[in-house]
Amino acid sequence: MTRLLGASSLLIALGVAIYAALALLVGARKHRAELLRSGAVAVYAVWALATVATLSMVYALVAHDFSVEYVARVGSRATPLFYTVISLWGALEGSILFWIFVLTSLSALVVYQNRAREGTLIWYTGGVLMLISIFFLILLVGPANPFGLVSPVPADGPGPNPLLQNHPLMAVHPPLLYLGYVGMSVPFAFGIGAVLSGEIDSDGWIRLTRRWLLIAWAFLSAAIVAGMWWSYEVLGWGGYWAWDPVENASFLPWLTATAFLHSVMVQERRGLLKLWNLNLIVATFALTILGTFLTRSGVLSSVHAFSEGPIGRYFLAFIALVLVGSFALVAGNSERLRPTGSLDSAVSRESVFLLNNLFLTAFTVTVLVGTLFPLVAEAIRGVKVSVGEPFFNRMTLPICAALLFLMGVGPALPWRRASRDVLRKQLIPPAIVALAAVMVSFVVGVRSPYGLATFAFGGFALTANLREFVDGAMARRRALGESPVIALGRLVGANRRRYGGYIAHLGVLTLTLGIAASSTFRTEREGTLQKGQTMDVGRFTVRLDDVSYREEPQRGVIAGLVTVLRDGREVGRMEPRMNFYPTSDQPVPTPSVRSRPAGDLYINLQAFSQDGSNATLRVIVEPLVPWIWIGGMIVCLGALVSMGGRKAPAPATVRVRADRTVPTGAATEGAS
Amino acid sequence: MNWRRATLAVAFSAPIIGLLGFGLTRDPKQIDSPLPGKAAPAFSLAVFAPGEGETALAVGDTVRLAGHAGKIVVVNFWASWCLQCRDEHRDLSTAATSYFDRGVRFVGVLYNDQESFGLRWIDEMGGQTYPSVLDPRTRTAIDYGLYGVPETFLISQDGRVAYKHIGPISERLLSYKLDSLLRDGARTP
Numbered sequence: 001m002t003r004l005l006g007a008s009s010l011l012i013a014l015g016v017a018i019y020a021a022l023a024l025l026v027g028a029r030k031h032r033a034e035l036l037r038s039g040a041v042a043v044y045a046v047w048a049l050a051t052v053a054t055l056s057m058v059y060a061l062v063a064h065d066f067s068v069e070y071v072a073r074v075g076s077r078a079t080p081l082f083y084t085v086i087s088l089w090g091a092l093e094g095s096i097l098f099w100i101f102v103l104t105s106l107s108a109l110v111v112y113q114n115r116a117r118e119g120t121l122i123w124y125t126g127g128v129l130m131l132i133s134i135f136f137l138i139l140l141v142g143p144a145n146p147f148g149l150v151s152p153v154p155a156d157g158p159g160p161n162p163l164l165q166n167h168p169l170m171a172v173h174p175p176l177l178y179l180g181y182v183g184m185s186v187p188f189a190f191g192i193g194a195v196l197s198g199e200i201d202s203d204g205w206i207r208l209t210r211r212w213l214l215i216a217w218a219f220l221s222a223a224i225v226a227g228m229w230w231s232y233e234v235l236g237w238g239g240y241w242a243w244d245p246v247e248n249a250s251f252l253p254w255l256t257a258t259a260f261l262h263s264v265m266v267q268e269r270r271g272l273l274k275l276w277n278l279n280l281i282v283a284t285f286a287l288t289i290l291g292t293f294l295t296r297s298g299v300l301s302s303v304h305a306f307s308e309g310p311i312g313r314y315f316l317a318f319i320a321l322v323l324v325g326s327f328a329l330v331a332g333n334s335e336r337l338r339p340t341g342s343l344d345s346a347v348s349r350e351s352v353f354l355l356n357n358l359f360l361t362a363f364t365v366t367v368l369v370g371t372l373f374p375l376v377a378e379a380i381r382g383v384k385v386s387v388g389e390p391f392f393n394r395m396t397l398p399i400c401a402a403l404l405f406l407m408g409v410g411p412a413l414p415w416r417r418a419s420r421d422v423l424r425k426q427l428i429p430p431a432i433v434a435l436a437a438v439m440v441s442f443v444v445g446v447r448s449p450y451g452l453a454t455f456a457f458g459g460f461a462l463t464a465n466l467r468e469f470v471d472g473a474m475a476r477r478r479a480l481g482e483s484p485v486i487a488l489g490r491l492v493g494a495n496r497r498r499y500g501g502y503i504a505h506l507g508v509l510t511l512t513l514g515i516a517a518s519s520t521f522r523t524e525r526e527g528t529l530q531k532g533q534t535m536d537v538g539r540f541t542v543r544l545d546d547v548s549y550r551e552e553p554q555r556g557v558i559a560g561l562v563t564v565l566r567d568g569r570e571v572g573r574m575e576p577r578m579n580f581y582p583t584s585d586q587p588v589p590t591p592s593v594r595s596r597p598a599g600d601l602y603i604n605l606q607a608f609s610q611d612g613s614n615a616t617l618r619v620i621v622e623p624l625v626p627w628i629w630i631g632g633m634i635v636c637l638g639a640l641v642s643m644g645g646r647k648a649p650a651p652a653t654v655r656v657r658a659d660r661t662v663p664t665g666a667a668t669e670g671a672s
Numbered sequence: 673m674n675w676r677r678a679t680l681a682v683a684f685s686a687p688i689i690g691l692l693g694f695g696l697t698r699d700p701k702q703i704d705s706p707l708p709g710k711a712a713p714a715f716s717l718a719v720f721a722p723g724e725g726e727t728a729l730a731v732g733d734t735v736r737l738a739g740h741a742g743k744i745v746v747v748n749f750w751a752s753w754c755l756q757c758r759d760e761h762r763d764l765s766t767a768a769t770s771y772f773d774r775g776v777r778f779v780g781v782l783y784n785d786q787e788s789f790g791l792r793w794i795d796e797m798g799g800q801t802y803p804s805v806l807d808p809r810t811r812t813a814i815d816y817g818l819y820g821v822p823e824t825f826l827i828s829q830d831g832r833v834a835y836k837h838i839g840p841i842s843e844r845l846l847s848y849k850l851d852s853l854l855r856d857g858a859r860t861p
Contacts, residue, residue: 073755150755152796156789158753290692299695312696319692323685331681332673375695583753583784 003068006056007147013049013104014137016042017130024127028120028197036123040111043126046133047108054101057146058088066157069148070094076159078554082171087160089174092296092311093146098175100136102182107133110186114208121205125186125193132185135318143310159554162581162588169230176223177250181288183216184253187260188285191278192326195333200278203268209281210264211643217257218639224250225511225632236589236604238524238620240628241515243392245300248371249291252364256284259360261501266350269415271340275330276357278337282326287364289319300374345417352410359402366395401453404512407505408461411468429467434460446520454516458509465505492641500642504635511631517624518599526606528616534565538621540601541565542574547612556580558587560605560615564594576605576617599623706817708836712745712827713815714738717805720787721780721794727772729803735779737827744776744853745827746846749813750804751785752793754821760840761797764824767846768802775829776850780804783813783821826850829857 020042027035060068061075061084074087074094089095107129114122140146164170187209194205227250228240241247260280263273294300297312343350370387377385412426437459438452446452469488476487492499525537529544546561559577563570574592581588591604600622607616716736722728729735737745748764750757768778782790782804794800807813816825819838826835826849835849 069755155792155796156753293692297696299692299698316689316692316696320685320689323689324682327681327685328678332675332678334677335674372691375691375698378698379691379694582786583751 002056002060002063002065003147003149006053006060006068007145009049009053009056010137010140010145010147013046013053013100014134014141016049017046017133017137020046021127021130021134024123024130025196028123028127031120039123039126040115043104043111043130044108046130047104050101050104053140053147054088054097057094057097058085061085061087064157066155067150067153068146069150070146072150072154072157074160075157076554077156079159079165080554082168083160083165086171086174087164089178090160090164090170093140093144095174095178096136096139096144097146099178099182100133100140102178103129103133103136103185106182106186110189110212119199120197121190121193121199123193124196125189128189128192128196129185132189135314139311139314143314158583159581162555162579162583163234165554165581166579166588166590167230167234169226169233173223173226173230176219176226180216180218180220180223181250181253181292183212183219184257184285184288186216187213187281188326191281192329195278195329200274200333201336206264206267206277210261213257213260213281213284214639214643217254217261218636218643220250220254220257221635221639222632224254225629225635228632229629232625233591233593234588236591236618238522238591238602238604238618238622240625243367243370243389245371246291246295248367249287249294252291252367252371253284253287255360255364255367256280256287259357259364260284262353262360263357266353270343270350272343272350273354273357274339275334275337278330282322282330283364286319286322286326289315289322293319294371300371347413347418347423349410349413349415352406352413356403356406356410359399359406363396363399363403366399367392370395397450397454400512401450401457404454404457404461404509407508408457408464411502411505412464426464430460430463433463444521448520451516451520454512458512458516461505462509465502465509468502469499496644497642500638500640502638503641504638507631507634507636507638509631510634511628514624514626514628514631518622518628521623523621524618525620526616526618528607528614530614531612533614535617535619537619539566540619540621541568542603542617542619544615544617547608547615549612554581558605558608560603560608560617562592562603562617564601574601574603576603578605578608595626597626600625707825707833710833711831712737712747712825712833713812715807715812715815717781717807717812719803720782720806721791721800721804723768723803724799724801725769727768727778727802733803735803735805737831740777741831742775742829744771744829744850744857746776746778746850747781747816747825747827748778748841749781749783749816749818749821749823751783751821752789753785754783756840757822758797760822760824760842761800763841763843763846765799765801767843767850771850774850774854776854778802781807781812783807783818784810826853828853 020039023035023039023042026032027039057068057070059065060071062081064071064075064077066072066075070091070093074091075084079087087094089098107126110129111122111126159165190205190209190212194200194209199205227247231242232238232240257280260277263280264277266273267277293312293315297315299312343354345351370392374386377383408430409427412430414422418426434456438456441452441455446455469491472491473484473487476482476491477484480487482490492503523538525535527535529535531544531546534541534543541564543563543565544560545563548559548561550557550559557577557579559575562574562576564572564574572594574594576592577590578587579590589604591602593603594601600620602620602622604618604620605615606618609615714737716734719729719731719733719735722731746764746768748760750761764778764780768776778801780800780802787806790804794804810818816823822840824837824841824846825833826837828834834853837845
């Protein structure tokens with residue numbers, strides 16, 4: 001019953017989506033209002049049908065209906081309810097189903113929000129979104145049908161992939177990632193819609209696009225950090241990033257989207273980079289689809305790979321269509337995207353944005369080349385080669401350092417042109433902090449040039465960004481007599497886009513500090529301990545008290561009981577485990593992490609003896625790791641602040657420097 | 673629309689699409705198994721599902737690879753939680769009976785599963801004609817370099833791994849491989 005309901009909703013949704021796409025695209029071209037109205041209703045109907053299909057699957061999972069193929073593959077009676085529900089996105093078919101749910105929800109929201117908007121932009125946009133939905137619905141009706149029938153009906157299933165049911169972060173990371181990935185379809189649809197509707201030379205569409213891209217970007221940022229956190233908490237190696245193809249796949253669109261968020265300001269403010277921005281939007285979307293293709297087609301070997309199927313060919317056809325169609329459309333209309341302004345000076349904020357885009361693009365190309373290199377090597381030389389961490393680290397560290405530096409220079413420079421005087425005033429204090437940071441990090445033992453550069457440029461950027469808040473608030477305080485806290489709040493509130501951006505910068509800096517410190521000052525020891533024996537790692541002493549085995553409904557658990565001592569005093573107990581799932585040939589490591597602001601103590605159970613008399617522990621002391629997660633949250637907070645663009649009351653501008661103004665109202669709202 | 677530029681843009685994306693298309697024809701996990709041609713790893717495992725008719729063994733009996741010297745042995749790794757094992761089950765059972773008289777012995781190895789689940793599965797699937805054995809701590813699976821279930825190994829009369837099959841195997845392929853092995857065996861006594 002559930003099976004039929006789900007399968008038929010998907011089939012009907014496909015038909016309705018085809019109608020919606022035709023009605024919207026034809027209606028927009030021929031200006032037929034009744035077609036457009038019915039098309040809009042069809043978009044809502046597709047959403048409703050996709051919702052029914054998704055809920056049917058959730059119901060089938062919870063009810064352990066093993067006649068449904070997907071449930072038979074990922075369900076199990078012993079799996080706790082929580083993991084049963086989230087196994088909706090634990091394997092290929094379910095994840096595509098969830099994808100279409102998110103995509104149709106966003107489509108319906110976009111059409112509904114803008115249905116009264118003048119012009120045909122929104123209808124073309126809706127049409128493009130429906131074309132994308134059609135592709136995913138074809139997958140769900142055909143090669144990735146989750147509602148297939150299993151006969152005879154099995155009594156029980158294997159349960160989700162053990163790695164996916166071992167940590168609650170699995171409930172957070174995938175949906176965030178899908179929201180980010182799928183969210184990038186909306187700016188893409190707006191971009192193509194703008195070209196098709198001829199609104200490409202007006203400014204309205206870019207504002208809509210920017211807001212949607214910002215939302216998707218925030219989700220993608222959160223997803224990447226949550227993914228790092230998950231890998232840190234689950235995989236047992238004490239790291240959080242390994243340049244795995246799938247990690248790269250999520251990072252690539254993030255890089256191009258970040259580039260867009262910066263360069264779009266140059267377009268809004270100075271009328272430059274219009275063609276470039278449109279290309280960034282198309283590239284971002286294409287990279288999300290490429291990422292999905294790479295993870296689901298089995299083209300590259302990865303720890304994250306989904307089970308394979310004929311789905312790769314469909315994705316390839318879709319990527320080809322997206323690339324060919326959108327680049328042809330953009331290139332064909334490029335003459336209408338001529339700049340309407342010009343670059344006045346090499347030393348200005350817009351030129352820093354230009355450099356920032358240059359480096360972000362170089363970053364994207366580097367990561368893309370590294371990711372696809374195994375394919376290139378096999379195509380040309382016929383051998384299996386892959387490039388690992390050393391390649392990525394060596395290639396991207398200089399780019400990161402440059403971006404950090406620009407992050408400090410950008411906010412300090414005014415638009416159009418910076419005078420020598422301004423440069424001196426703006427850049428000398430951060431430079432002093434940078435110098436101090438280098439000396440301090442050298443004293444505490446940083447020797448690698450990139451480590452020193454990171455701390456130097458990090459200090460530089462931190463000072464430059466913080467000064468924006470301090471100077472702005474002080475100016476308000478002097479001019480309006482507000483208390484410091486209120487001045488700061490109003491400063492941010494009056495110019496949310498700009499200060500949201502600076503908050504995001506602070507988040508990235510916090511995250512960078514966490515990564516730099518934890519990778520530079522990491523102490524790691526591995527040893528086999530008899531019961532009662534101790535081992536010293538950094539400031540800590542760990543003592544193995546016991547090794548025990550216990551049965552839980554869905555798994556067996558081997559646990560080491562470890563007491564943590566510091567200066568001879570007991571400060572805590574930890575329980576690193578190995579979880580054995582019946583369907584997995586390998587135990588799933590479950591490290592125990594003790595998090596404090598100063599850093600983490602990370603213990604992983606590597607091995608144990610059968611009689612429980614000893615165990616091998618890997619103990620890692622990693623300073624400042626929690627700041628990576630906190631930094632990620634600050635980035636999202638920045639995006640959130642930046643999203644609100646409510647027009648503030650009448651502008652009052654206070655002159656503080658010869659050629660710099662501190663906005664107290666909405667003077668630069670929507671433009672900075 | 674400027675068609676010249678549009679065409680250029682299309683030409684630019686062609687190599688990327690070509691590269692991804694090439695990727696689809698490759699399997700990154702396909703790292704050739706060193707086993708075929710080498711002596712099959714020995715095993716000695718206890719029967720938990722007896723099989724049927726003339727192929728049957730008593731529960732608790734030990735199946736030794738060495739005990740089948742001179743015969744062709746088909747070793748199939750399976751599990752009750754494995755969906756693809758359902759697809760090949762009928763074909764394996766049929767082949768096990770039809771090739772018994774020609775000196776081919778089938779043995780199922782239960783992989784990462786519980787005896788009771790395995791028995792219930794055999795029951796649900798309408799029986800299994802050949803015996804299945806337990807593989808404690810998946811020692812044998814490790815010896816055979818198992819990547820996943822189902823996997824099937826054909827061991828020739830002289831104790832070498834003649835063929836390794838990943839995924840569900842069909843009766844047609846099985847007959848083809850067994851027939852050619854039997855022919856070769858007849859030629860070199």
